[in-house]
Amino acid sequence: MDSAPSAAPAAAVPAASGDPAQFVAWLRAVAPYIHAFRGKTFVVGVPGELIEAGRLNALVQDLSLLHAMGMRIIVVHGSRPQVNAQMRLRGLETQYADGRRITDPAALECAKEAAGELRLDMEAAFSQGLPNTPMAHAAIRVVSGNFVVARPVGIVGGVDFQHTGVVRKIDTGTIGLAIDAGAVVLLSPLGYSPTGEAFNLSMEDVASSTAVALGADKLVLLAESAGIPGASGEVLSEISEAAAQALLAAGGLPEGLAFQLRHALRACEGGVPRAHIIPHGLDGSVLLELFRHEGVGTMLVKETLQALREATNDDVGGILALIRPLEEDGTLVRRDRSLIEREVGNFTVIEHDGVIFGCAALYPFPEDGIGEMACLAVNPTAQGKGGGEMILQRIEQRARAAGLKQLFVLTTRTMHWFLKRGFVEGSVDQLPRARQNLYNWQRRSRVLVKDL
Secondary structure, three states: OOOOOOOOOHHHHHHHOOOHHHHHHHHHHHHHHHHHHOOOEEEEEEOHHHHHOOOHHHHHHHHHHHHHOOOEEEEEEOOHHHHHHHHHHOOOOOOEEOOEEOEOHHHHHHHHHHHHHHHHHHHHHHOOOOOOOOOOOOOOOEEOOOOEEEEEOOEEOOEEOEOEEEEEEEOHHHHHHHHHOOOEEEEOOEEEOOOOOEEEOOHHHHHHHHHHHHOOOEEEEEEOOOOOEOOOOOEOOEEEHHHHHHHHHHOOOOHHHHHHHHHHHHHHHOOOOEEEEEEOOOOOHHHHHHHOOOOOOEEEEOOOOEEEEEOOHHHHHHHHHHHHHHHHOOOOOOOOHHHHHHHHHHEEEEEEOOEEEEEEEEEEEHHHOEEEEEEEEEOHHHOOOOHHHHHHHHHHHHHHHOOOOEEEEEEOOOHHHHHOOOOEEOOHHHOOHHHHOOOOOOOOOEEEEEEO
16 A cells, blocks of 8 residues: 555645545555544554654644544553653652652652643644644544542562552543543543552553553554564564564563563453554654554564465455556456456465455466466565565465476566566467467467476
């Protein structure tokens, strides 16, 4: 899918209209995600560092756009740098133990002041409605309150954490009524006990606890990191719960990132289907993560969402949508829907989160010991990520399982891709007799053959 841009002033829209086809293609590409996300509940964790860096308005514009598209939004803000600033202004020293703030009475007052100021700033940001801005006509109501019940961390390893707490319960009933009524719910990193005490909480704890309690569809944590790094240092776009557990057990992640991954894992283990860790320093990162296939951060899921499998009748529409552009530009021979429906059992597809991103078909000629791989297509946004190679390997496996000794393809534009993967150039005479009779001499496709 084409990149989904971050929210921009209306004045910028005419520039995009310079290429109407690209704009229309982008809008059509994001439509399936909009349909899929409408009515879903997203909990978004916003660190105080994002607000300190002056990125609040841009984020609020993006969240307002999601709200306008029918998504139910709960925002949880952090306040670490703001509390530290309040501590410095009062000449107080910040104390930590095991990566957790020790909140004495003076630090609690700083936390209250920081949370109150941030809450007002965020409510003001959601209240914008100036013409010629993304917030025009938004009219978003923000609801916040004492929705988080907390308990003290207590004494751990001989350290008294005093007014530092953890979430005990979330008032899901009141939050549910608010989001059902179309409001955005705003939660601060403070919780209250039945005895009237206030406790300083972490944003990650409040966000993950809220996501689990509400049965949210997504937890999105904005982070300083771009995501979870892989073995080669690249950001992993997706990891499973098992992989996350192994990473945390092995250690080696930066402390802050490990803390966020731990809470993302906690959310998924608690029933939240998807948890995302995305960079808060990238403008529009929430939109880019939600509306682009590859995203911009790391998505944590129970199992990896990418599946390579044989096609079923339910995949016909996805296959047609994938191959139609290649048929129109002449790369593939046109196939009508009825043909795909009859031959769907020949197809292998690769899907991600329910969307078909690649396909190919195997047509065996058992009497000749050879098979044809046809209709290989990979979505342009997923190219270069190994999807085509995976499909080829599966087709080869299917061919071997059918007792075939060779595989051939007919191509007009992708010969070099196949040559790099073990195919050699052949001739029409090497094709099975039945296939020779159907060879289109006007297309003059190259014949490529690979021994299995």
